[in-house]
Amino acid sequence: MSETTVTPARPANDPLAEPIRTRADAEAFIAKICFKIGPPRLAGIELERLIHDATDPTRTLTSERLASALGRWSPPILTTPSADPTALGRPLPAGSTVTVEPGGQVELSTRAWGTFADCLAAAGTDADAVRAALARSGLAVGRSGIDAHRPAGRLVEKARYAAMERYFDRDGNDAGRLMMGSTASVQLSVDAGTETGEHAFAERWRTLHAVGPALVAAFANSPIYAGAPTGWYSTRQRVWIELDPGRTSAATAGDNDPREAYARAALDARLLCLPNDSDLWDAPAGVTFADWLDGALERPATYADLDYHLSTLFPPVRAKGFLEVRYLDAQAGDDWRVPPSVLWTLLASPGTRDAALAAVEPLGPPTWPGAWARAARTGLTDEALARAASALLTLAIENADAAGLPRAVTRQITAFAERYTFRRRTPADDQLAAAKDASRTHASENHASENHAEDHPEENR
Template sequence: MSETTVTPTRTISARPAEDPLVEPIRTRADAEAFIAKICFKIGPPRLAGIELERLIYDSTDPLAVLTPERLASALGRWSPPILTTPSADPTALGRPLPAGSTVTVEPGGQVELSTQAWGTFADCLAAADTDADAVRAALARSGLAVGHSGIDAHRPAGRIVEKARYAAMERYFDRDGNDAGRLMMGSTASVQLSVDAGTETGEHAFAERWRTLHAAGPALVAAFANSPIYAGAPTGWYSTRQRVWLRLDPGRTSAADTSGDPRAAYARAALDARLLCLPNDSDRWDAPAGVTFGDWLDGALDRPATYADLEYHLSTLFPPVRAKGFLEIRYLDAQIGDDWRVPPAVLWTLLTSRQTRDAALAAVEPLGPPDWPGAWARAARLGLTDPDLARAASALLAIAIEGADAAGLPRAVARQITGFAERYTFRGRTPADDQLEENR
């Protein structure tokens, strides 16, 4: 894992001529080898990072559309330059938070906190706690409140950050003829865990860690579903956020094939994905419609693709588990209040040992393969009203509770998992049920 869970994308024009990443890629096999090398960095699992994304509202008027200037003023020295400088790199960061995390702002004004990569999960949680409190207090002083849902329950989707990358993304997704791209960019929020990929073989074999994260995905999507209301109205889905991802470009967002070598499957999917945008010095980053990176390798554009181009392309893929040298688990809704600690703690515990991993796989085996979109759509639509999903989710939470000590979870967090399970999962309920009851 890199030193931080934030991985800034690169623009080709910023690279010196001697940089090897500006070299043209000669063959598809060379591209696949590069992807395998940089996306799955093999080594003993020891690091963890958390990304906590939240929707932001005016404390007295949740329907109000925020401005970049107001967000920048509230965040102060932690604000990324993108909010204040029109020409700023969209990946540029403000000053670190008290425990070292950094803040980014998504196109719709969502504020995302990204911790450093920590050597213990307990340290990672403590840093996220400290920095989340700092951000929440700063926003509150400016009359802003942190949201508690995976999708905007009050306002329709809207983009407030004007950048060439985001404008190109918006036009790209609009070509598919639905509003999912605008919803994803402007109205969704998640809690994510990043972990080391694992070792080549042995107790923490990366292929088995990869398989576990995908196999448990639908049951955990159902357990932590927390986005049933969008723009004031119930959608009929427990996780509307997950529904948004299901409606996006499947070549960019689908779950990976877990039946074989993850590196080969991920490389194939990456090269078969369409180009999202092409960074350049103008304000139009649009890529030619329908052209995949593999097409580019075959000469579809007027210059050869370089390794820098491929590195940037990889940053535009959004599968449920993204390989970035480490594994970024992206499929869980943002949670209410401090319940954000529970999903990453559960995921961490399920990966702690071969024993917990095997138990997790056994728990979800009755659900069948985590095929995309089928299994994921079922979980997002039905939540724990589906008896099979309810049984699998309860088993996964029970495994996490039993394995909390061995996983090194702080006792307070272990108690929080138990409280969450007793309040929701073991009763066949999700956080979405609370929102639906309040709405009724």
């Protein structure tokens, strides 16, 4: 048996160590652990941020410098490849934890909070603490959903990340390396909901997908990669579209039973990597988890293997017991509060949810990749997307108090909408305008220099 198919040992009485007998058993397991049913109450936020040198954002970041800046909050793996890859540093002041993505992106993850206002407050406290620590080391937090200054590169030495890199490279494009090394998002996690009734999980699932393209367009903030415009308002979303359809697709969005659809999609996704005691986690090329169940590997798949496989899926909304919304670009400064607050409000009551669904109905179903690619490419220059996005932000503003949003955050959403959405603009437009101004300034300076050289040829002798 190949050592790359050896999963680290689990306790003998661990039910996850049991082999999976049939595909039906695997689907039942996925439905049970990915959609935990109950009244929706808890909220969590994850903030991914690109990190740059404060004076030269094109400068390559080192793991040692980042670890030094994060101090006691830094995960050990950042500087010690042999460390436990799941080990974390000390919690931030409000209890959030810090992880570091392959390219050095710093991710702050709050714990699950009983009110959304508490979740926002904790995320704000901890984001400020991280930003201040980085600033003391001459580092700055990025303002985009993709690295506008540097090409993709991997900073963290981790067996999983090395295997992922090789896996995506086999597909013959650079989307995998860009995803791992150059993208950043703001994510909201919410409870799945109840079996039936006004907070039925199927309706919450449908709503989060239906509003997705309009919100991708409204919060598009990644038009420039490594110094050059890409032609997309959300290049980050383009990366996910091109990455690996079986792993990133929103194909289960319109299914009447999300549990069954999600289970089918998960089993039909290719194996990304296989954890083991060596440094080589590569999975056999082209093998899906369903293939494994059918005997494609030398040992039977266990529930622990399936549990890990589920963590390697990256759809726009990931079911992890709760629902993790992953499709929104990171925002500049403190505007990170706006996207999760809008999403939270749109889900907060059946009336607001139904109004949100009505607002996006003219867009048609959120087909993958069509509807998502259209939003990422055009932003709010698309009239239908602009109308839908304006309606969604208006709903969020009008229903913010009922959803428990702090007044200061409601004002922030209003300011964002007035600055961008209601004017058919996105944060990406600011970046593109700044790049155009910089290009004109550079051209003007070059022209002035050439004229000076012609008028004073003696200075060049």
